[in-house]
Amino acid sequence: MEYLPNILFAIILVAGIGYFAKNVKKLIRNIKLGRDVDVSDNKSERFKNMAMIALGQSKMVRRPIAGILHIIVYLGFIIINIEVLEIIIDGLFGTHRIFSGIGATYGVLIGTFEVLALLVFVAVIIFWIRRNVIKLKRFWKSEMTAWPKNDGNFILYFEMVLMTLFLVMNATDVHFQTMNSGNVISQFIVPWFNGLSEGTLHLIERSTWWLHIVGILVFLNYLYFSKHLHILLAFPNTYYAKLTPKGQLNNLESVTKEVKMMMDPNVDPFAAPPEGAEAAMPEKFGASDVQDLNWVQLLNAYTCTECGRCTSECPANLTGKKLSPRKIMMDTRDRLEEVGKNIDANGGEFKDDGKQLLGDYISNEELWACTTCNACVEACPVSIDPLSIILEMRRYLVMEQSAAPTELNTMMTNIENNGAPWPYNQMDRLNWKDE
Amino acid sequence: MSEVLNVPTMAECMAEGRQPEILFWVGSAGSYDDRAKKITKAFVKILNKANVDFAVLGTEESCTGDVAKRAGNEFLFQMQAVTNIEVLNAYQVKRIVTACPHSYNTLKNEYPQLGGQYKVQHHTEFINELIKSGRLTIEGENTFKGKRVTFHDPCYLGRANEVYEAPRALLQTLGVELVEMKRHRKTALCCGAGGAQMFKEPEKGDKDINVLRTEDALQTQPNIIATGCPYCNTMMTDGVKAKEKENEITVLDVAELIANAQ
Numbered sequence: 025m026e027y028l029p030n031i032l033f034a035i036i037l038v039a040g041i042g043y044f045a046k047n048v049k050k051l052i053r054n055i056k057l058g059r060d061v062d063v064s065d066n067k068s069e070r071f072k073n074m075a076m077i078a079l080g081q082s083k084m085v086r087r088p089i090a091g092i093l094h095i096i097v098y099l100g101f102i103i104i105n106i107e108v109l110e111i112i113i114d115g116l117f118g119t120h121r122i123f124s125g126i127g128a129t130y131g132v133l134i135g136t137f138e139v140l141a142l143l144v145f146v147a148v149i150i151f152w153i154r155r156n157v158i159k160l161k162r163f164w165k166s167e168m169t170a171w172p173k174n175d176g177n178f179i180l181y182f183e184m185v186l187m188t189l190f191l192v193m194n195a196t197d198v199h200f201q202t203m204n205s206g207n208v209i210s211q212f213i214v215p216w217f218n219g220l221s222e223g224t225l226h227l228i229e230r231s232t233w234w235l236h237i238v239g240i241l242v243f244l245n246y247l248y249f250s251k252h253l254h255i256l257l258a259f260p261n262t263y264y265a266k267l268t269p270k271g272q273l274n275n276l277e278s279v280t281k282e283v284k285m286m287m288d289p290n291v292d293p294f295a296a297p298p299e300g301a302e303a304a305m306p307e308k309f310g311a312s313d314v315q316d317l318n319w320v321q322l323l324n325a326y327t328c329t330e331c332g333r334c335t336s337e338c339p340a341n342l343t344g345k346k347l348s349p350r351k352i353m354m355d356t357r358d359r360l361e362e363v364g365k366n367i368d369a370n371g372g373e374f375k376d377d378g379k380q381l382l383g384d385y386i387s388n389e390e391l392w393a394c395t396t397c398n399a400c401v402e403a404c405p406v407s408i409d410p411l412s413i414i415l416e417m418r419r420y421l422v423m424e425q426s427a428a429p430t431e432l433n434t435m436m437t438n439i440e441n442n443g444a445p446w447p448y449n450q451m452d453r454l455n456w457k458d459e
Numbered sequence: 460m461s462e463v464l465n466v467p468t469m470a471e472c473m474a475e476g477r478q479p480e481i482l483f484w485v486g487s488a489g490s491y492d493d494r495a496k497k498i499t500k501a502f503v504k505i506l507n508k509a510n511v512d513f514a515v516l517g518t519e520e521s522c523t524g525d526v527a528k529r530a531g532n533e534f535l536f537q538m539q540a541v542t543n544i545e546v547l548n549a550y551q552v553k554r555i556v557t558a559c560p561h562s563y564n565t566l567k568n569e570y571p572q573l574g575g576q577y578k579v580q581h582h583t584e585f586i587n588e589l590i591k592s593g594r595l596t597i598e599g600e601n602t603f604k605g606k607r608v609t610f611h612d613p614c615y616l617g618r619a620n621e622v623y624e625a626p627r628a629l630l631q632t633l634g635v636e637l638v639e640m641k642r643h644r645k646t647a648l649c650c651g652a653g654g655a656q657m658f659k660e661p662e663k664g665d666k667d668i669n670v671l672r673t674e675d676a677l678q679t680q681p682n683i684i685a686t687g688c689p690y691c692n693t694m695m696t697d698g699v700k701a702k703e704k705e706n707e708i709t710v711l712d713v714a715e716l717i718a719n720a721q
Contacts, residue, residue, distance in 0.1 A: 268568065269564075269567075269568055269619060269620050269621070270618055270619050270620075271564040271568055271614075271615050271618075271619025271620050272564070272568035272569060272619075273528060273529070273569065275533070275537065275569060275572050275573060276533045276537075279533045279534055279537050280537060280573065282534070283534065283537040283538055283541055284541070286538075287538075287541055287542075309533065310531065337646065337648075339648055339649040339651060339668045339671070339672075340662070340664070340668070342648070342668075342671060343651075343661075343664045343665060343666040343667065343668050343671055344663075344664035344665030344666060345661070345662045345663065345664040346662065346663075347662070389662055389663075392659070392662060393661070393662040393664075394654050395614070395649045395651060395652070395653040395654040395656050395668065396529045396614075396653050396654030397614040397618065397649035397653050397654070398614060398618045398619055399614075399618070399646070399648070399649065401618075402618050402645055402646070403646075415529070415531065417531075418529075418530065418531030419531040419532075419533055420531075421531055422530060422531035422532045423531065423532065423533065423534060428530060428531065428532075429659050431658055431659040431660065432530050432655055432658060432659055434658075435526065435527075435530070435655070435658040435659075436527055436530065436532055436535055439522045439524070439526075439527055439535060439539065440535065443487075443520075443521030443522050443539070444487040444490070444491060444521070444522050445487055445522060445526050445657075445658055446487065446491050446492075448490075448491045450518055450521065451518050452490075452491075453485070453490045453491075453517060453518050453520055454466070454468070454490070454515065454517040454518060455490075456485075456489075456490060456496040456499055456500065457464055457466045457503075459496065
């Protein structure tokens with residue numbers, strides 16, 4: 025019976041990490057449903073981007089208030105989690121504050137954690153106020169209702185509770201308080217528990233210790249279901265992000281092949297395919313569903329933390345159009361999750377569910393409102409590219425469905441006929457010179 | 460413009476057996492749009508003044524395909540690209556200068572993979588070079604000195620290709636009082652014309668993008684709104700009209716400012 029807590033701890037730990045690992049596998053499987061794309065080039069530049077943008081938070085501080093608060097929470101999160109190592113060892117081996125033996129350094133470490141815990145707590149409160157009291161516009165757009173709205177608040181509550189548990193745990197730890205080293209914040213919490221017996225204090229200390237570690241494991245497993253996945257995916261996402269100029273949109277290779285063939289006078293368009301060659305299914309142009317997007321675009325969707333900086337700088341959204349780049353990312357993720365669940369339910373194979381990303385999630389109206397100005401791409405703190413998804417879906421609309429707005433069809437006919445988007449004769453191209 | 464413009468074509472140059480220093484890519488807007496034609500002529504005036512050995516493709520030029528690509532018609536884009544590249548390569552073009560950021564972006568970034576590799580510059584970059592090398596001089600005491608000017612960053616020049624300095628450097632040369640809008644450079648607001656919007660009615664909303672952008676500009680209380688893109692020029696001009704400010708504020712391309720600085 026003596027080892028019961030250790031065993032219980034081990035079981036919770038394994039279950040917590042195991043379930044998370046299972047979901048990570050699912051996450052990777054879903055991302056791999058996307059088309060392949062070669063992002064194996066320029067490794068050093070990619071590492072640099074990851075270091076600057078994800079690790080260094082360089083794009084976060086473009087908005088200083090949110091940026092600095094975010095850095096506090098981010099640093100706090102990483103550094104305080106060093107403490108988890110001690111908790112795990114203590115939990116498995118029944119020790120108590122195993123690292124306290126290292127002397128003064130321990131006090132410095134825990135002291136730092138305590139200060140950070142307080143700062144994180146304050147930052148999270150401010151975040152909560154921004155969302156719920158000040159009601160910053162970008163947190164109250166039409167896509168931010170129901171789950172996305174609650175998700176944002178749940179994360180903040182989680183962090184408030186975890187930080188409180190950590191500080192109360194230290195405050196009620198009589199042994200730690202008598203060491204009187206590192207209790208920089210918790211010593212001010214001690215008086216709240218004045219008059220309680222040592223037994224009661226111990227009970228509170230144990231409870232908070234358990235709740236703290238269980239809370240961390242629950243939070244870890246919450247990630248997969250939440251926008252909060254960005255704390256992990258921001259790293260690969262910034263690594264695999266586009267390196268070419270923002271204005272450069274990819275040239276579809278499948279189209280290049282066809283165009284080259286059309287332009288080549290030596291190709292016989294009526295030639296029969298060589299004997300025995302399978303009549304290859306022509307590749308679908310553009311994207312109508314998540315499987316038509318590439319895997320980096322799908323990674324983008326899981327990385328989005330719905331901060332809305334993109335939408336708040338989108339000219340279409342700012343002028344009341346339906347388009348919201350954030351919604352494009354949220355829709356992509358929601359549909360991808362739906363496809364993933366479909367695959368799980370059908371023994372590993374996707375069964376047509378009569379739905380797709382285009383139409384059921386993202387409307388034509390949203391897609392045609394985009395000015396391709398790249399404001400959303402520039403604004404994203406983790407290098408997500410909503411524009412590339414919009415373009416792929418426009419490609420599908422135009423090349424597979426001929427479903428462009430009438431005026432655009434006129435414009436394209438003009439280019440085909442006169443080499444200009446307006447109905448002017450190509451022979452008049454130089455008339456300006458003499459006007 | 461009263462003076463005679465000297466505009467040789469690539470075909471003429473080839474007939475004379477010479478290769479001009481640069482090709483001036485006029486673009487569809489610059490060729491046909493009444494407002495944009497003035498920008499084209501202003502730039503030619505600068506080229507003539509600086510004795511630049513240039514040529515245009517004239518009737519052999521065709522739409523770059525930028526607008527078709529952004530509308531989703533990759534086929535049409537690549538057809539245009541391959542056709543243009545054939546012409547450009549036949550003339551052995553090495554350097555291209557254009558006054559249209561959309562042409563600039565497409566020629567510079569999207570043509571190389573399809574076999575068209577050229578050094579491409581925006582006209583503001585090229586004019587800066589002319590000034591630096593002493594081929595073009597700007598009078599210190601000119602018409603625009605001291606005027607309040609705000610510069611609207613075209614998306615396809617700024618964010619798309621990170622050219623922010625060249626147009627501003629030219630404005631500094633003119634000695635204008637450059638006032639920045641709240642949203643400028645990386646965070647500049649689009650004029651509303653990109654991504655094929657120029658050719659269609661906007662989706663339902665509560666405001667037009669060009670009006671919102673013009674409001675940004677009006678906050679700086681400028682005499683002149685300068686820009687470097689024919690589409691932006693149209694959108695901002697319309698925006699100024701919508702705000703009934705056309706008698707107080709003019710919208711000009713940076714090339715027009717340089718060309719008309721007496």
